Amino acid sequence: xxxxxxxxxxxxxxxxxxxxxxxxxxxAAIVPEPLPTVALTVLGIxxxxxxIALTVMSQVxxxxxxxxxxxxxxxPNRVGPAGVLQSVADVLKLLLKEDLIPFxxxxxxxxxxxLVVLVPSLSVWSLIPWGPGLAIAxxxxxxxxxxxxxxxxxxxxxAAGWASANKYSLLGGMRxxxxxxxxxxxxxxxxxxxxxxxxxxxxxxxxxxxxxxWNVFVLPVGxxxxxxxxxxxxxxxxxxxxxxxxxxxxxxxxxxxxxxGMRFALFFLAEYSNSLAIGxxxxxxxxxxxxxxxxxxxxWLFFKAYAVFLILVWIRGTLPRLRYDxxxxxxxxxxxxxxxxxxxxxxxxxSAVQGTAA
Amino acid sequence: MPPSLPPLYPIxxxxxxxxxxxxxxxxxxxxxxxxNAIVILMAVEVMLNGVNVTFVAFAGYxxxxxxxxxxxxxxVIAVAAAEAAVGLAIIIAIYRLRQTVQVDKADExxx
Amino acid sequence: xxxxxxxxxxGGFYTFxxxxxxxxxxxxxxxxxxxxxLFLTLTLASAGGVFVILGADFLAAVQLLIYVxxxxxxxxxxxxxTPQDVELPNLSTPGQAISGAIVAAAIFVVSAATLLSAQxxxxxxxxxxxxxxxxxxxxxxxxxxxxxxxxxxxFLVAMIGAIVIARER
Amino acid sequence: xxxxxGPVALAVAIATVFGLLPLFLSGIIVPKKPDSVKNAxxxxxxxxxxxxxxxxxxxxYLYALLFVIFDVEAVFLFPWAVAYRQxxxxxxxxxxxxxxxxxxxxxYAWRKKAFEWT
Numbered sequence: 001x002x003x004x005x006x007x008x009x010x011x012x013x014x015x016x017x018x019x020x021x022x023x024x025x026x027x028a029a030i031v032p033e034p035l036p037t038v039a040l041t042v043l044g045i046x047x048x049x050x051x052i053a054l055t056v057m058s059q060v061x062x063x064x065x066x067x068x069x070x071x072x073x074x075x076p077n078r079v080g081p082a083g084v085l086q087s088v089a090d091v092l093k094l095l096l097k098e099d100l101i102p103f104x105x106x107x108x109x110x111x112x113x114x115l116v117v118l119v120p121s122l123s124v125w126s127l128i129p130w131g132p133g134l135a136i137a138x139x140x141x142x143x144x145x146x147x148x149x150x151x152x153x154x155x156x157x158x159a160a161g162w163a164s165a166n167k168y169s170l171l172g173g174m175r176x177x178x179x180x181x182x183x184x185x186x187x188x189x190x191x192x193x194x195x196x197x198x199x200x201x202x203x204x205x206x207x208x209x210x211x212x213x214w215n216v217f218v219l220p221v222g223x224x225x226x227x228x229x230x231x232x233x234x235x236x237x238x239x240x241x242x243x244x245x246x247x248x249x250x251x252x253x254x255x256x257x258x259x260x261g262m263r264f265a266l267f268f269l270a271e272y273s274n275s276l277a278i279g280x281x282x283x284x285x286x287x288x289x290x291x292x293x294x295x296x297x298x299x300w301l302f303f304k305a306y307a308v309f310l311i312l313v314w315i316r317g318t319l320p321r322l323r324y325d326x327x328x329x330x331x332x333x334x335x336x337x338x339x340x341x342x343x344x345x346x347x348x349x350x351s352a353v354q355g356t357a358a
Numbered sequence: 359m360p361p362s363l364p365p366l367y368p369i370x371x372x373x374x375x376x377x378x379x380x381x382x383x384x385x386x387x388x389x390x391x392x393x394n395a396i397v398i399l400m401a402v403e404v405m406l407n408g409v410n411v412t413f414v415a416f417a418g419y420x421x422x423x424x425x426x427x428x429x430x431x432x433x434v435i436a437v438a439a440a441e442a443a444v445g446l447a448i449i450i451a452i453y454r455l456r457q458t459v460q461v462d463k464a465d466e467x468x469x
Numbered sequence: 470x471x472x473x474x475x476x477x478x479x480g481g482f483y484t485f486x487x488x489x490x491x492x493x494x495x496x497x498x499x500x501x502x503x504x505x506x507l508f509l510t511l512t513l514a515s516a517g518g519v520f521v522i523l524g525a526d527f528l529a530a531v532q533l534l535i536y537v538x539x540x541x542x543x544x545x546x547x548x549x550x551t552p553q554d555v556e557l558p559n560l561s562t563p564g565q566a567i568s569g570a571i572v573a574a575a576i577f578v579v580s581a582a583t584l585l586s587a588q589x590x591x592x593x594x595x596x597x598x599x600x601x602x603x604x605x606x607x608x609x610x611x612x613x614x615x616x617x618x619x620x621x622x623x624f625l626v627a628m629i630g631a632i633v634i635a636r637e638r
Numbered sequence: 639x640x641x642x643x644g645p646v647a648l649a650v651a652i653a654t655v656f657g658l659l660p661l662f663l664s665g666i667i668v669p670k671k672p673d674s675v676k677n678a679x680x681x682x683x684x685x686x687x688x689x690x691x692x693x694x695x696x697x698x699y700l701y702a703l704l705f706v707i708f709d710v711e712a713v714f715l716f717p718w719a720v721a722y723r724q725x726x727x728x729x730x731x732x733x734x735x736x737x738x739x740x741x742x743x744x745x746y747a748w749r750k751k752a753f754e755w756t
Contacts (some may be wrong), residue, residue, distance in 0.1 A: 151538025390569025606721030
């Protein structure tokens with residue numbers, strides 16, 4: 001395993017694993033099972049969510065600066081050196097802003113909807129492996145569960161649009177839902193390619209199957225499946241050029257038009273967390289996951305996920321927004337057939353290269 | 359032997375079967391008591407889930423282990439998806455003709 | 470005090486079971502159709518949790534992916550396409566509602582009494598705890614090949630039928 | 639099973655708390671001065687005309703319908719992909735028939751312009 005090639009002391013290469021074992025040893029001496037395991041899991045999840053929240057703040061700043069650079073603008077540069085504290089200021093502003101609930105809105109649904117969007121976007125991180133044996137949950141149907149948890153987002157958005165009792169919100173919600181379901185099929189089918197290649201649906205298993213060659217370099221199917229996955233992934237997180245659902249020139253701000261203050265911030269947090277999660281998933285499925293030379297595994301995974309996010313930023317800064325009919329057309333008539341053909345080719349390739357029973 | 363409730367834990371086959379029966383009954387009550395066709399469809403989904411819980415419970419506790427129950431449940435889910443697709447298509451078609459999805463108003467199917 | 474693992478498992482089961490039944494009952498009681506749909510989501514997701522405890526890992530993921538991710542969206546789209554009835558009271562006449570509840574309660578009592586008094590031979594004390602995806606794959610493509618292919622015919626028929634019925638002419 | 643899935647359930651619970659915490663915090667400190675203009679539905683500053691819950695067009699439903707069918711198909715492919723090496727070419731033929739039948743429906747939907755947004 002390439003983890004072993006990390007030349008630094010164990011404290012650098014595997015700090016989370018060491019901390020886990022140390023805390024477990026301490027707790028196990030005081031309280032009986034399964035309490036230490038549960039306490040340790042809770043601690044790990046809390047730390048992971050905190051890291052994701054901080055990363056999201058960095059993402060917002062990086063994205064605004066990068067897009068400004070691409071478009072020859074300045075971007076945020078007032079709060080702190082080079083504007084790095086802009087996100088902190090944004091969070092404080094949203095925290096202090098009045099939280100409006102329109103009189104005509106369906107209160108209960110309006111209040112629950114942001115949570116239905118946020119909770120899955122944070123929960124999927126518990127399944128992403130950060131190193132050998134280093135994941136909050138190592139489930140043997142990992143990739144399927146990630147996609148399943150992700151599908152809650154559509155419901156939350158639809159509920160937010162409906163609860164706002166606003167035609168633009170409703171229309172925005174329906175548009176997101178139609179877009180998400182149109183690109184979910186290519187996403188799932190292209191995610192099947194690594195599963196077929198590895199012969200397991202566990203994320204760790206998929207990463208380990210890429211010990212010699214990353215899936216993206218498995219010619220000729222790897223690059224195509226990766227590209228389809230990336231495009232469908234961009235559509236799944238509603239980012240430009242697939243950001244029709246919140247195209248301000250057409251339908252105000254889409255499904256979150258009526259949301260303000262902290263509730264709006266939750267949608268915002270979920271969107272960036274999902275963008276990074278698509279990056280992490282692309283890394284796990286196609287880019288070798290936590291594997292890489294010299295650097296510790298968790299650094300590699302974070303680096304790959306962030307790199308994919310930067311590609312999304314680059315695309316956003318470069319391409320114009322699609323028209324809605326073009327978007328649906330591409331999803332159903334281009335991405336879906338390509339992903340199915342790729343899957344078939346992979347099956348033949350697996351038989352030829354790895355051999356099968358009959 | 360008179361029926362007796364299973365002990366609280368460990369979870370046994372009876373727990374799963376009881377839950378399946380409860381979901382099935384609640385779904386049935388919904389089918390009988392509601393008049394919006396889409397809600398009736400939802401209640402049918404609840405009934406199917408009760409059946410699935412039963413299938414999965416049997417598959418989980420059978421000795422020696424056989425997964426046939428789970429395979430059946432996969433088929434039930436798949437068929438339920440197809441059923442929902444066609445059922446909702448019919449409801450939408452009726453709505454287009456009658457401007458209602460209340461079953462007691464849509465019982466005359468002469469166009 | 471030692472907390473055995475079974476207690477955590479039991480706690481999970483009762484939480485999910487209670488959520489599933491509460492969701493199903495709320496589905497019936499809710500006046501608003503959209504709320505009914507959200508309660509159905511709760512029931513379906515909780516049933517997925519129960520599947521995990523009963524040892525069906527693949528099926529739990531399928532439950533979330535197909536029911537919550539697909540069928541629920543379909544139902545909500547159906548609601549959006551039939552907007553006139555969203556706020557209408559949709560419980561039947563009291564007589565019909567009460568008799569429906571009585572019938573359902575009677576069926577529950579009878580089936581519960583039957584399954585509690587029956588002797589279930591050949592069953593384990595605890596649910597199985599093995600990875601199921603591969604086994605399901607093997608039995609799906611050997612023992613159940615015919616139902617599998619028939620399912621695809623069913624999908625084809627459902628797809629064409631629903632397009633024909635739903636399309637505006 | 640519970641040992642491997644339990645952390646996911648815990649993560650859902652903790653993420654919910656994480657979402658509720660800032661809502662609770664801001665609930666304490668933010669100003670609450672609702673008035674009929676501020677809390678009116680925002681549609682570009684103009685009062686809403688007509689019923690909010692307009693009827694959507696059938697193409698939306700057709701996308702959802704096709705999605706459900708293809709999603710179920712993709713889910714059937716997961717056990718096949720995992721067990722493929724045990725099953726071999728016979729299973730590949732079975733899946734080819736399975737997808738082939740669905741492609742007939744796909745071609746029908748294409749011909750009936752179910753994928754067109756017009």
